[in-house]
Structures are given as C-alpha cells and as structure tokens.
Amino acid sequence: xxxxxxxxxxxxxxxxxxxxxxxxxxxxxxxxxxxxxxxxxxxxxxxxxxxxxxxxxxxxxxxxxxxxxxxxxxxxxxxxxxxxxxxxxxxxxxxxxxxxxxxxxxxxxxxxxxxxxxxxxxxxxxxxxxxxxxxxxxxxxxxxxxxxxxxxxxxxxxxxxxxxxxxxxxxxxxxxxxxxxxxxxxxxxxxxxxxxxxxxxxxxxxxxxxxxxxxxxxxxxxxxxxxxxxxxxxxxxxxxxxxxxxxxxxxxxxxxxxxxxxxxxxxxxxxxxxxxxxxxxxxxx
Numbered sequence: 001x002x003x004x005x006x007x008x009x010x011x012x013x014x015x016x017x018x019x020x021x022x023x024x025x026x027x028x029x030x031x032x033x034x035x036x037x038x039x040x041x042x043x044x045x046x047x048x049x050x051x052x053x054x055x056x057x058x059x060x061x062x063x064x065x066x067x068x069x070x071x072x073x074x075x076x077x078x079x080x081x082x083x084x085x086x087x088x089x090x091x092x093x094x095x096x097x098x099x100x101x102x103x104x105x106x107x108x109x110x111x112x113x114x115x116x117x118x119x120x121x122x123x124x125x126x127x128x129x130x131x132x133x134x135x136x137x138x139x140x141x142x143x144x145x146x147x148x149x150x151x152x153x154x155x156x157x158x159x160x161x162x163x164x165x166x167x168x169x170x171x172x173x174x175x176x177x178x179x180x181x182x183x184x185x186x187x188x189x190x191x192x193x194x195x196x197x198x199x200x201x202x203x204x205x206x207x208x209x210x211x212x213x214x215x216x217x218x219x220x221x222x223x224x225x226x227x228x229x230x231x232x233x234x235x236x237x238x239x240x241x242x243x244x245x246x247x248x249x250x251x252x253x254x255x256x257x258x259x260x261x262x263x264x265x266x267x268x269x270x271x272x273x274x275x276x277x278x279x280x281x282x283x284x285x
Contacts, residue, residue, distance in 0.1 A: 003046075004117050008090075008109035009039040009285050010100040011140060012168070012249040012256050014147075014204065014212075015196045018186060018219040022153075026136070027183060030197045031150040032204070033140045033157075034166065036282040040106060042069075043089040044113045050083065056090040060097070060176070068107035068134050075130055076114050086114065095278055097176035099250030101137040108141035131155065137250075146284050147204065149197065164207035165284045167265040169243070171234055172254040172278040177224065182251040185223035213245025213258045224252040231255070234276070241271040 011033050019028040047053075052073045054063045064070060073086050088110065094102030111130055115122045124142055131138035136154040145159035200215035225232055231248075234255045238246045242264070243257035259265035265281045272279060 004044045004113050006042050006044070006109045006113040007039050008042050008094075008102075008105045009035050009037065009141070010094045010102055010105060010282075011035055011137065012100065012170070012254075013218060014216055014247070015200050016218045016220060016250065017196050018188065021188065026153045027186075028152065029136075029150065029154050031154060032160075032197055032200060033137075033148045033150055035141070035146050035285045036168070036170075037285045038094055038100070038170065038280050038282045039285070040094050040102060040109075041091045042106060042109050042113065043091075044110065044117050045087045045089075046084045046117060047087050049085045051085040052077070052088070053085070054088045054090065056092055058090075058092040058096060061090065061092060068103045068138070069110045071134050072107045072110045072130065073114060075133065076111070076118070076120065080118065080120055082118055084118070086117070095172045095254070097178060098172045099177065099248065099252045099254045100170070100172070101141075101250065104135050104137035105141045107131070107134050108138045111138075112142060128155075128157070160201075160204075162205055164204055166209070166212075167259040167262050167281070167283050169238070169257045169259060169265050169268040169272065170249070170254055170280045170282055171238065171257075171272065171276050172280075173228075173231065173234065173276065174278060175228065175253050177227070177252045179251040181227065182220055182223045185226045186220060187222070209244055209258060209260055213243075216245045216247035216258065218248045218250075220251055221248050224248055228253060237273055238268065241268050243268055 014032040017030040128139045132155040147160040147162045149158040196217045203212040238257040245258040
C-alpha cells in the first residue's frame with residue numbers, strides 16, 4: 001500500500017461524571033464524547049530503516065517514546081513482527097494538553113492507519129485493546145461515531161445513534177493543563193451526584209439545544225478552577241457574549257460554548273475577548 005494520510009479529530013465532553021477512585025489509581029468515569037471538526041492530519045510512510053520517526057512543527061509535541069503515536073506504532077511493530085519502520089508526520093491544529101484529546105486522537109489515527117498500511121486485518125475490538133493500553137481516551141476515536149458513551153477510565157465505548165449536529169465556539173487559553181494534576185485536586189465528596197449522562201442524553205437525541213445547554217456538566221471544573229481561578233472569566237465572557245451553554249472539556253483548559261447555529265457560533269467568536277487567539281468555531285463530525 002502507498003503512503004497514507006489520515007484525519008485525527010478532537011473531542012469534547014458534553015458531560016463528564018467522576019464516580020469513584022479505582023484500585024489502579026485511575027478514576028471511574030461516565031462521559032458523553034462528541035467528535036468535532038477541529039482536526040490534525042497525520043501522514044504515514046513505511047521505511048526500510050527499522051525505526052519509528054516522528055516529525056511535527058509544534059514545539060511541545062515529543063518526537064520519541066513519550067509520544068502516544070510512537071507507543072501505538074511500537075506495539076503493533078512488536079506484536080506483529082513488522083520488519084519495516086514508519087515515518088510519521090503530524091500536522092498539528094488541535095492545541096496540546098488542552099482537554100481536547102489531541103494526543104489520544106493521534107494515537108488512534110496511527111493505530112487505524114498502520115492497520116491499513118501494514119495490512120494487519122485488525123477489527124475495531126482488536127484495535128480497542130491496543131488503545132486501552134495507550135490511554136483512556138484513545139478508543140473513542142476508533143469508532144466511526146459522532147457521539148459515544150465512555151465508561152471505565154473512558155476506554156469502554158458505546159457508540160450512540162444520535163443524528164444531532166451541534167455548533168460550538170471553543171476557547172483554549174495558552175496554558176497547558178496536565179490531567180494528573182487536575183485529578184489530584186479533585187474532591188470526590190464535592191462532586192455532583194446526579195446522573196448527568198442520563199439527564200443530557202434525551203435532549204441530545206432530540207437536538208434540543210436550549211435544554212441541552214442546561215445539561216452540560218463537568219465534575220472536574222472545581223479542580224480546574226482551583227489551579228487556574230481566572231478561567232472563570234472565560235466562562236462568564238462566553239455567557240455574556242450570548243452562548244446557550246458553557247462547559248470545560250476534559251481536564252481543561254479548553255472551554256466550549258454551545259451555539260444555536262453556525263451563524264451564532266461565528267457571532268460568539270466576533271463578540272469574544274480578542275486576547276484569546278485560540279478560538280475555534282467547530283461542529284459535530
């Protein structure tokens with residue numbers, strides 16, 4: 001097979017419920033993922049050097065084994081005794097360490113891409129096994145679905161048959177948030193005990209933007225704000241600009257606003273604080 005270029009989209013969490021601390025040190029989650037149109041592209045090319053090489057112009061993307069992309073390629077090479085190496089070129093558009101799962105999406109794109117490039121013949125469940133060994137959000141991107149319910153660490157995926165197309169303005173401050181630090185600040189006794197997933201899903205299925213806006217929630221918000229209290233300013237400014245609903249995605253710092261339409265999303269961006277240069281109008285993918 002010739003060289004391959006694959007799309008690597010971001011996600012947001014419409015709901016993120018943190019249920020309990022697990023014996024393995026992770027947390028038990030229930031979340032509703034939405035795949036969005038903000039995306040990186042990844043070019044894969046087999047080589048005869050027996051090496052995995054990564055190129056990316058973004059200064060904060062690691063080039064070696066610390067990159068989830070490298071881990072994905074290395075696992076497949078080892079398990080299937082692949083003699084070839086692979087050159088991986090990442091064109092980065094998703095902000096790094098931003099709660100949008102750019103690194104996880106990149107890893108999933110490489111798993112899927114190398115499955116085709118190296119003709120491994122793996123199905124989604126087999127690829128999901130590798131995804132679970134790489135990171136909690138990776139498996140979601142292996143499924144051809146706009147929305148999914150994530151459970152466990154987030155790696156147990158149930159695609160949702162939802163047709164709604166949503167529009168958002170995403171604002172990402174130029175500050176990296178590390179998931180471990182955010183979870184370390186989480187006070188489980190103070191998290192919302194409502195079943196926020198099942199509250200939101202009927203509104204999502206109906207495409208009821210007004211009621212969906214009121215159902216957005218993220219149990220990590222207090223932990224995020226304990227690290228960066230001034231981020232509350234972003235939420236307030238988005239609401240003042242006319243957003244239907246506003247929420248943090250994942251462990252932050254990205255904040256997304258639910259818009260009523262594409263036009264409304266661009267109007268929000270025009271009204272929002274121009275000092276925030278990482279502001280993206282996106283839709284469901």
